[in-house]
Amino acid sequence: MLQPQEIPQEAPGAEPQAAKAAIRGRAIVVTSGKGGVGKTTTTANVGAALAQRGAKVALIDADVGLRNLDIVLGLENRVRYHLLDVLESKVPLDDALVTDKRVATLSLLPAAQSREKDEVDTELMRALVEQLRERFDYVIVDSPAGIEKGFINAVVGAQEAIIVCTPEVSSVRDADRVVGLLGNRFSPQLIVNRVRPGLVKRGKMLSVDDVNGILRLPLLGVLGDEADVIVSTNRGEPVVFDPNSRTGNAYRTIAARIAGDDVPIPAPPAEEGFMGKLGALFRI
Amino acid sequence: MFDFLSRFFKPQGSSETAKERLRLVLLSDHLQLAPDVVEALKYDLIAVISKYVEVDVESCEVTFEQQDRTVLMLANIPIVSMKVRTLDQPAEPEPIVLGEPELEVQPATVTSHAHAAAPRRRRRRRKRLGAGSDNKQHAVTGPLGESSN
Numbered sequence: 001m002l003q004p005q006e007i008p009q010e011a012p013g014a015e016p017q018a019a020k021a022a023i024r025g026r027a028i029v030v031t032s033g034k035g036g037v038g039k040t041t042t043t044a045n046v047g048a049a050l051a052q053r054g055a056k057v058a059l060i061d062a063d064v065g066l067r068n069l070d071i072v073l074g075l076e077n078r079v080r081y082h083l084l085d086v087l088e089s090k091v092p093l094d095d096a097l098v099t100d101k102r103v104a105t106l107s108l109l110p111a112a113q114s115r116e117k118d119e120v121d122t123e124l125m126r127a128l129v130e131q132l133r134e135r136f137d138y139v140i141v142d143s144p145a146g147i148e149k150g151f152i153n154a155v156v157g158a159q160e161a162i163i164v165c166t167p168e169v170s171s172v173r174d175a176d177r178v179v180g181l182l183g184n185r186f187s188p189q190l191i192v193n194r195v196r197p198g199l200v201k202r203g204k205m206l207s208v209d210d211v212n213g214i215l216r217l218p219l220l221g222v223l224g225d226e227a228d229v230i231v232s233t234n235r236g237e238p239v240v241f242d243p244n245s246r247t248g249n250a251y252r253t254i255a256a257r258i259a260g261d262d263v264p265i266p267a268p269p270a271e272e273g274f275m276g277k278l279g280a281l282f283r284i
Numbered sequence: 285m286f287d288f289l290s291r292f293f294k295p296q297g298s299s300e301t302a303k304e305r306l307r308l309v310l311l312s313d314h315l316q317l318a319p320d321v322v323e324a325l326k327y328d329l330i331a332v333i334s335k336y337v338e339v340d341v342e343s344c345e346v347t348f349e350q351q352d353r354t355v356l357m358l359a360n361i362p363i364v365s366m367k368v369r370t371l372d373q374p375a376e377p378e379p380i381v382l383g384e385p386e387l388e389v390q391p392a393t394v395t396s397h398a399h400a401a402a403p404r405r406r407r408r409r410r411k412r413l414g415a416g417s418d419n420k421q422h423a424v425t426g427p428l429g430e431s432s433n
Contacts (some may be wrong), residue, residue, distance in 0.1 A: 162378055167308075168302075169302050169305060170308050172306055173306065173309060173310065173313070176310055176313065177313065180314075200299070202300070203297020203299050203300065204298055204299060205299055205303050206303065207299070208300050210299065210302075210303050212302075214303075214307070214310060216307055278293045
């Protein structure tokens with residue numbers, strides 16, 4: 001049986017000084033276990049939405065070897081250096097950070113594309129997140145899928161975790177596994193992604209309550225399975241930059257809740273109009 | 285209207301199936317026991333209790349339940365009658381035929397998985413033992429397992 005590595009505890013000699021911690025930013029890892037559930041999209045949009053609120057945000061793409069956060073954000077043409085260049089002290093941190101021209105408080109540290117996850121040193125990764133927390137209000141780490149070393153490296157510097165899960169048995173099971181691995185640290189919160197209320201209503205999809213009846217985490221947000229995310233990814237413009245996007249609005253609400261605003265979670269819009277229902281009669 | 289019509293055209297939803305399948309698979313994930321080992325545990329548990337009281341084997345139910353992120357074992361074991369024994373007569377375990385499968389039960393590896401069923405896990409057993417239970421002499425030895433001294 002696979003025994004995943006332990007997530008290392010606080011670094012030896014880490015000083016738990018309350019005063020110092022108070023001025024530091026929050027490091028949040030976005031993770032899921034399963035791939036393809038929307039971690040990168042969530043990292044991009046939550047980061048962009050927090051930056052739009054005026055917070056200084058650094059996004060780290062920890063998916064070494066499968067760099068994607070840059071292209072989802074539309075910053076792929078501005079990447080010159082990457083995470084491993086910084087960890088190996090080849091370039092200064094500021095040379096590798098890509099600043100978003102649309103929201104100046106948003107920065108991206110891209111993953112290395114031609115390297116492997118195992119090449120990342122866990123302690124150096126922790127130190128890097130610590131260093132970024134000195135300068136940014138939020139450090140959001142986009143975790144790779146899986147529970148191996150790439151996951152450990154993504155998690156090691158974080159204090160908080162966002163679990164992204166879709167209403168599918170495989171995703172829920174993997175999320176449950178990840179929550180188990182995180183243990184009592186990271187106070188994980190849940191985002192249920194790609195909910196289709198029409199299917200839920202017809203008993204063909206697990207509901208948010210079904211998912212969270214199993215995972216039992218504080219619910220951070222619910223996102224519908226909507227076309228605007230696909231369109232925004234095609235264009236490299238996070239949906240939060242579109243003031244009319246419903247998913248953008250849902251992500252802005254998630255950002256507000258992370259920032260501590262007491263705002264309710266909007267229900268994902270029912271996706272089906274008359275024609276949809278007519279079509280549903282003949283489907284499946 | 286469409287919802288109403290839909291019911292005639294389509295089979296019932298599959299989300300209930302998904303929920304039940306998830307419940308079962310996560311149970312065995314959390315216990316880190318294979319489903320057949322869980323089955324063997326049930327048989328053994330019933331067998332042990334049958335040493336002291338006569339139980340209705342047919343109606344025994346041993347289930348596991350998720351409560352928050354811990355696993356509870358719930359045993360519903362109807363007792364048919366007490367086996368009266370005197371104090372100086374040690375329990376003579378009767379062989380109990382349960383028709384159980386012969387299983388090579390590997391010792392469960394309880395690892396550092398935060399939600400694995402730890403040995404100290406609280407277990408609720410809904411069995412009603414009579415007040416005059418006569419098996420004091422079989423009380424488990426001290427917490428460190430020291431023998432009588």
